[in-house]
Structures are given as C-alpha cells and as structure tokens.
Amino acid sequence: MxxxxxxxxxxxxxxxxxxxxxxxxxxxxxxxxxxxxxxxxxxxxxxxxxxxxxxxxxxxxxxxxxxxxxxxxxxxxxxxxxxxxxxxxxxxxxxxxxxxxxxxxxxxxxxxxxxxxxxxxxxxxxxxxxxxxxxxxxxxxxxxxxxxxxxxxxxxxxxxxxxxxxxxxxxxxxxxxxxxxxxxxxxxxxxxxxxxxxxxxxxxxxxxxxxxxxxxxxxxxxxxxxxxxxxxxxxxxxxxxxxxxxxxxxxxxxxxxERLPDFIERKREVFERYAAFAARHPDLSPFPTPADGRSVHWFSGVFYSGDDPDRCGDFAAFMVDRGIDVRPFWKPVHLQAPYRESVRTSMDVTERIWERIVPLPCSTGITDAELDYVVACATEFWNSQD
Structure with missing residues (x-):
C-alpha cells in the first residue's frame, strides 16, 4: 500500500x-x-x-x-x-x-x-x-x-x-x-x-x-x-x-x-488516531495542542522524547520502505544558509526538538484502511524499540 x-x-x-x-x-x-x-x-x-x-x-x-x-x-x-x-x-x-x-x-x-x-x-x-x-x-x-x-x-x-x-x-x-x-x-x-x-x-x-x-x-x-x-x-x-x-x-x-468543515473534522480524527497510538509508547507524544483557541491539525504525527534521536531517522526509513511517505521536519531557519548570520536569540529548544518531530500521513482524504496501515507499521517499528 x-x-x-x-x-x-x-x-x-x-x-x-x-x-x-x-x-x-x-x-x-x-x-x-x-x-x-x-x-x-x-x-x-x-x-x-x-x-x-x-x-x-x-x-x-x-x-x-x-x-x-x-x-x-x-x-x-x-x-x-x-x-x-x-x-x-x-x-x-x-x-x-x-x-x-x-x-x-x-x-x-x-x-x-x-x-x-x-x-x-x-x-x-x-x-x-x-x-x-x-x-x-x-x-x-x-x-x-x-x-x-x-x-x-x-x-x-x-x-x-x-x-x-x-x-x-x-x-x-x-x-x-x-x-x-x-x-x-x-x-x-x-x-x-x-x-x-x-x-x-x-x-x-x-x-x-x-x-x-x-x-x-x-x-x-x-x-x-x-x-x-x-x-x-x-x-x-x-x-x-x-x-x-x-x-x-x-x-x-x-x-x-465549501467542504472545509468536513476537512477539519477529518484532520481532527487523524490527529486523535495518532495521539492514541503515541499514548501506547512511553517515548512518543502527539503534536501539541495549545489550551487556548481551536487548532485545525494541518499536520499530525509523533514527537520522540527518548535518548536516541537517530531513531527518528530509522523510523522514517522504515515507514518509507513500506510505502508510507514520511519526511524530515523543517530545518530551523537559523541553520539555513541565507540566515546563518541573522540576528537571533539562543535556540535551546528549537535545536533540541526539531529532529524529533515526525509528521505522518494526514491528507483529508486518507482512508480508514490507510490509517490502519500507517498505525500498524508504526506500531511494528516502535514495539521493536521498546
């Protein structure tokens, strides 16, 4: 698939x-x-x-x-x-x-x-x-x-x-x-x-x-x-x-x-499915949802908080090998060539988290069968790491 x-x-x-x-x-x-x-x-x-x-x-x-x-x-x-x-x-x-x-x-x-x-x-x-x-x-x-x-x-x-x-x-x-x-x-x-x-x-x-x-x-x-x-x-x-x-x-x-309400609802369902998956693994958590306001979960996935951030790359490679499109998250701007000399604050949090963010498939048209397959493959990988 x-x-x-x-x-x-x-x-x-x-x-x-x-x-x-x-x-x-x-x-x-x-x-x-x-x-x-x-x-x-x-x-x-x-x-x-x-x-x-x-x-x-x-x-x-x-x-x-x-x-x-x-x-x-x-x-x-x-x-x-x-x-x-x-x-x-x-x-x-x-x-x-x-x-x-x-x-x-x-x-x-x-x-x-x-x-x-x-x-x-x-x-x-x-x-x-x-x-x-x-x-x-x-x-x-x-x-x-x-x-x-x-x-x-x-x-x-x-x-x-x-x-x-x-x-x-x-x-x-x-x-x-x-x-x-x-x-x-x-x-x-x-x-x-x-x-x-x-x-x-x-x-x-x-x-x-x-x-x-x-x-x-x-x-x-x-x-x-x-x-x-x-x-x-x-x-x-x-x-x-x-x-x-x-x-x-x-x-x-x-x-x-005209279809935006349905799209937002599907995005919410995808987010909740990945959140439930993350809850079963101690080193994973869903993408954050701030307490104030309504978020629309454009992208959903998992955040890895364990000791070995290289596992995120291993996870992505594992999923891609099974036909699931998983890509690296955005490289922070201060690490990009045009902005390396820009004025900046310290980047303690940004540098600690960016390589641990793993977006997972989240199209509004994703089917339940596709979601099942993504979660099954992700479960296979992370069960082997626990």
Missing part, C-alpha cells in the same frame, strides 16, 4: 467550477471566483475584506509592505518555521530577528523575545532600535505551526509593549480560532496570512490571502498586488506587483471552502 504524506482532496465541485471558468473565458486574474473566494476567506476570518494573492509567501510580504515595514526594519520570526516566513521579510526589504520556540507548544517564546528586546534594543523616537545593527524592531510574525492556535491576547500585549505590528503566519491554519472561538482576524492582530498550496487543508493549487479588520490595509494590499493600477486606463501611481490570484485558482478554492 502507498500512503502519501498530504495530497489535495478534489472530490467536490472543483471540476464544475473550472469548467465554468473555461466557458466564461475568465481564466486570469479577473473573474467572479476571485471576488467570491476573497469573500469566503474574509467571512472565515471575521473581517469584511481579504486580499487574495498568488502565494502564501507573497501574502506575508504584502502584509508587511502594506503596514509600512521595509528597509531598516527588523521583524521577529520564530526559527521553527518553514523558510517562507523569513523569506517574506527579506522580500519586503526588512530583516529577521530569529527567536526560539517554547517546549510546550513549539510557537514563538514571548519570554525569550521580551528578554532579547530588553537586552539588545534601546528606546528610540520610532520605537525600539537594535543596538548592534541600528535597525528598528517594527513587527513580530508569530507562526501557527501545524495549524495550532496561539495565545493571541499575550501576543497582542507583547506587541503593544514595544509598539510592534503583528502579522500572523496562519499559512496552515484556515478554520482555526482564538480564545472563545474568536475568528483569527478578530483577535487584535494587524493581519492574518494564509497559504493555499497543494498540501494545505484547502488548496487553490497555489495562492494565499491577507485579511485584516483594517479595510484600508486590505485596500492597500489589493492595490499593490494589482500593479498599482488607477482606474480603467493604463495609469499606475506606485511601483507595485502583479501578485494576483487567478480566477482558475480561486474557482478551486471556492469549491474547497
């Missing part, structure tokens, strides 16, 4: 809507599905508006630029994230201040970040200036890792203390919520950014979105991603980008959103 790690579930109205695009000839960046998809994302986020883009990385970049973050600025980003997060900061013209994560939930450690700010920055008329680089600390980019919720109240308090903008990397967190069920856009942050890559809970084949309670910000981003065009003639008032989502992509996205 072959079991992929994460593949799109396209068994809804995707083909029907794509045919509608073809018949209408609206296949590029103008068309009714673009507006419809943006409205869906805004509704899910508790906002009036959302700007849809050609990728999640671009969504983050446009949120930064729309908020005025750019050259001479620093943005705090957790090192335990996919490289798109820091790349978006660099694309905006700013630079990253990489931070450690918490051992409890693998998200940005606000205590470590606060201590770093107090030690390495000084007050400036514009906020906090990094003493060594002279750059202004302007924003923080918490990451909803694996689709897990965050303590948004704590993040917003932290940001207010240091006059920072908050851009949430919610690439994998569509459908998640804050405390008391608050939609992500209504948690007090400045912007929330999603990705709709093929391995996400919902996909448009590619693409991303920025949403915010600040409709003026969304308007600025819409203007930036549509070449800065003014009116119907070919006039442009700013150096901008062609970063738009196409109507074809949006058509797929609309069909996917």
């Amino acid at each position: 072959k079991v992929p790690l994460a593949v799109p579930n396209l068994e809804g109205r995707e083909a029907e809507y794509l045919q509608e695009c073809v018949r209408s000839t609206f296949v590029s960046s103008a068309g009714p599905f673009v507006t419809r998809f943006g409205d869906q994302i805004a509704a899910l986020s508790g906002t009036e508006r959302a700007a849809v883009t050609c990728s999640g990385t671009v969504a983050l970049q446009m949120a930064l630029e729309g908020l005025g973050v750019g050259a001479g600025d620093l943005v705090m980003v957790p090192s335990l994230t996919f490289i798109a997060s820091p790349n978006s900061v660099r694309h905006s013209g700013a630079d990253v201040w990489l931070t450690d994560c918490t051992a409890r939930d693998w998200t940005l450690d606000l205590d470590v970040a606060r201590e770093a700010i107090e030690v390495h920055t000084e007050p400036d008329s514009r906020g906090r200036r990094h003493r060594t680089t002279g750059q202004m600390l302007s924003a923080v980019m918490p990451v909803m890792i694996m689709g897990a919720s965050l303590d948004f109240d704590a993040i917003v308090r932290f940001a207010r203390d240091y006059e920072l903008r908050v851009i949430v990397d919610a690439a994998a967190a569509i459908g998640a919520a804050g405390a008391d069920g608050a939609p992500l856009g209504a948690t007090g942050v400045d912007a929330v950014c999603y990705s709709f890559n093929g391995n996400k809970t919902i996909t448009s084949g590619g693409g991303g979105a920025v949403t915010s309670l600040d409709s003026d910000l969304v308007d600025r981003i819409d203007h930036l991603v549509t070449t800065g065009r003014v009116g119907s003639a070919y006039e442009h008032d700013v150096v901008a980008y062609n970063f738009r989502m196409t109507n074809v992509e949006a058509a797929i996205g609309v069909a996917q959103v």
Whole structure:
C-alpha cells in the first residue's frame, strides 16, 4: 500500500467550477471566483475584506509592505518555521530577528523575545532600535505551526509593549480560532496570512490571502498586488506587483471552502488516531495542542522524547520502505544558509526538538484502511524499540 504524506482532496465541485471558468473565458486574474473566494476567506476570518494573492509567501510580504515595514526594519520570526516566513521579510526589504520556540507548544517564546528586546534594543523616537545593527524592531510574525492556535491576547500585549505590528503566519491554519472561538482576524492582530498550496487543508493549487479588520490595509494590499493600477486606463501611481490570484485558482478554492468543515473534522480524527497510538509508547507524544483557541491539525504525527534521536531517522526509513511517505521536519531557519548570520536569540529548544518531530500521513482524504496501515507499521517499528 502507498500512503502519501498530504495530497489535495478534489472530490467536490472543483471540476464544475473550472469548467465554468473555461466557458466564461475568465481564466486570469479577473473573474467572479476571485471576488467570491476573497469573500469566503474574509467571512472565515471575521473581517469584511481579504486580499487574495498568488502565494502564501507573497501574502506575508504584502502584509508587511502594506503596514509600512521595509528597509531598516527588523521583524521577529520564530526559527521553527518553514523558510517562507523569513523569506517574506527579506522580500519586503526588512530583516529577521530569529527567536526560539517554547517546549510546550513549539510557537514563538514571548519570554525569550521580551528578554532579547530588553537586552539588545534601546528606546528610540520610532520605537525600539537594535543596538548592534541600528535597525528598528517594527513587527513580530508569530507562526501557527501545524495549524495550532496561539495565545493571541499575550501576543497582542507583547506587541503593544514595544509598539510592534503583528502579522500572523496562519499559512496552515484556515478554520482555526482564538480564545472563545474568536475568528483569527478578530483577535487584535494587524493581519492574518494564509497559504493555499497543494498540501494545505484547502488548496487553490497555489495562492494565499491577507485579511485584516483594517479595510484600508486590505485596500492597500489589493492595490499593490494589482500593479498599482488607477482606474480603467493604463495609469499606475506606485511601483507595485502583479501578485494576483487567478480566477482558475480561486474557482478551486471556492469549491474547497465549501467542504472545509468536513476537512477539519477529518484532520481532527487523524490527529486523535495518532495521539492514541503515541499514548501506547512511553517515548512518543502527539503534536501539541495549545489550551487556548481551536487548532485545525494541518499536520499530525509523533514527537520522540527518548535518548536516541537517530531513531527518528530509522523510523522514517522504515515507514518509507513500506510505502508510507514520511519526511524530515523543517530545518530551523537559523541553520539555513541565507540566515546563518541573522540576528537571533539562543535556540535551546528549537535545536533540541526539531529532529524529533515526525509528521505522518494526514491528507483529508486518507482512508480508514490507510490509517490502519500507517498505525500498524508504526506500531511494528516502535514495539521493536521498546
């Protein structure tokens, strides 16, 4: 049996809507599905508006630029994230201040970040200036890792203390919520950014979105991603980008959103199945679920806490040999070539845990038989290690 790690579930109205695009000839960046998809994302986020883009990385970049973050600025980003997060900061013209994560939930450690700010920055008329680089600390980019919720109240308090903008990397967190069920856009942050890559809970084949309670910000981003065009003639008032989502992509996205509740429920079932498996082995635990808010378990798997981290590689090889797609987790950003010289905090937790995180197959279309096979193979391996 072959079991992929994460593949799109396209068994809804995707083909029907794509045919509608073809018949209408609206296949590029103008068309009714673009507006419809943006409205869906805004509704899910508790906002009036959302700007849809050609990728999640671009969504983050446009949120930064729309908020005025750019050259001479620093943005705090957790090192335990996919490289798109820091790349978006660099694309905006700013630079990253990489931070450690918490051992409890693998998200940005606000205590470590606060201590770093107090030690390495000084007050400036514009906020906090990094003493060594002279750059202004302007924003923080918490990451909803694996689709897990965050303590948004704590993040917003932290940001207010240091006059920072908050851009949430919610690439994998569509459908998640804050405390008391608050939609992500209504948690007090400045912007929330999603990705709709093929391995996400919902996909448009590619693409991303920025949403915010600040409709003026969304308007600025819409203007930036549509070449800065003014009116119907070919006039442009700013150096901008062609970063738009196409109507074809949006058509797929609309069909996917229609099935989002079922997708989230299946993700929860997969998480619980792997959690039950992990509970039977003393050195394994499920991926963390923060106490606050609703997480959507984009990826699920196991965390190994035993004495020999090489067993994680042995486990992955064992599963791959049996047709189960198991891959290494993200290599932390501070260990990546473009960011080895970046400003950073200590990385005690990140360096201790990243090679112990093992994602397991978690497609929304995974069958019970496939899940049974994954768990049976995983059980075979770990029983041999106990």
